[in-house]
Amino acid sequence: MSCSKDGSIPVPYSPIPPNAAAPQNVVVLSLYRPPLYRQRRLLRLCALYSAAFLLLSAFVFLLFPSDPSLQLVRLKLNGVNVRLLPAVVLDLSFSASVRVRNKNFFSLDYNYLGVSVGYRGRRLGFVSSDGGRVSARGSSYVNATLDLNGLQIIHDVFFLLEDLRKGIIPFDTETEVEGSMGLFFIKFPIKATVSCEVFVDTNSQTIEHQDCYPE
Numbered sequence: 001m002s003c004s005k006d007g008s009i010p011v012p013y014s015p016i017p018p019n020a021a022a023p024q025n026v027v028v029l030s031l032y033r034p035p036l037y038r039q040r041r042l043l044r045l046c047a048l049y050s051a052a053f054l055l056l057s058a059f060v061f062l063l064f065p066s067d068p069s070l071q072l073v074r075l076k077l078n079g080v081n082v083r084l085l086p087a088v089v090l091d092l093s094f095s096a097s098v099r100v101r102n103k104n105f106f107s108l109d110y111n112y113l114g115v116s117v118g119y120r121g122r123r124l125g126f127v128s129s130d131g132g133r134v135s136a137r138g139s140s141y142v143n144a145t146l147d148l149n150g151l152q153i154i155h156d157v158f159f160l161l162e163d164l165r166k167g168i169i170p171f172d173t174e175t176e177v178e179g180s181m182g183l184f185f186i187k188f189p190i191k192a193t194v195s196c197e198v199f200v201d202t203n204s205q206t207i208e209h210q211d212c213y214p215e
Helices: 033-065 157-168
Strands: 067-084 088-100 108-119 122-128 132-134 139-152 170-185 186-201 206-214
Touching: 067 139, 067 157, 067 186, 067 206, 088 108, 088 122, 088 157, 122 139, 132 139, 139 206, 157 170
Parallel strands: none
Antiparallel strands: 067 088, 088 139, 108 122, 108 132, 108 170, 170 186, 186 206
């Protein structure tokens, strides 16, 4: 070992390689996915969302209850008579056949079905039947007879006499059903009404025509 002129011990070193100071660049490339892969992934997502929407719509359609439909399939006039003395008295009798259609996938329990008849907005009489059940996606027919004998007309007596002179008396009927429908312990109240205008020919004792519409 040798010493320098100033007495210090020299430190050994190795020369730096000529390429050590050269810059090094690192390039990171993302995974390349062809356009066809992205299109297939987008189609799968669209198909998944469409299937979920269809399943939800089917669930709501099958389980959410809707009101039944009513149809007055037959209305028969048994008789109508207006007596003038000693007071204006009306005798009237109707026979009705009502169809109750359950559009749901669960059975329908109705508490009652009622049929009323009126004249110029005033109810004259009402008849109701006992409750019953309509099967899922099924129909049931209910018959009812409404008899009004010796009904004294006070408020609309002048209109009644005028209609009697013309030979045509307009009556209005209203058919209503109320009940419940549901799954297990969950019950939903349901209600349906259908109204009809009935024009009675007092000479032939028949119904000239009728117009019905649901409410």
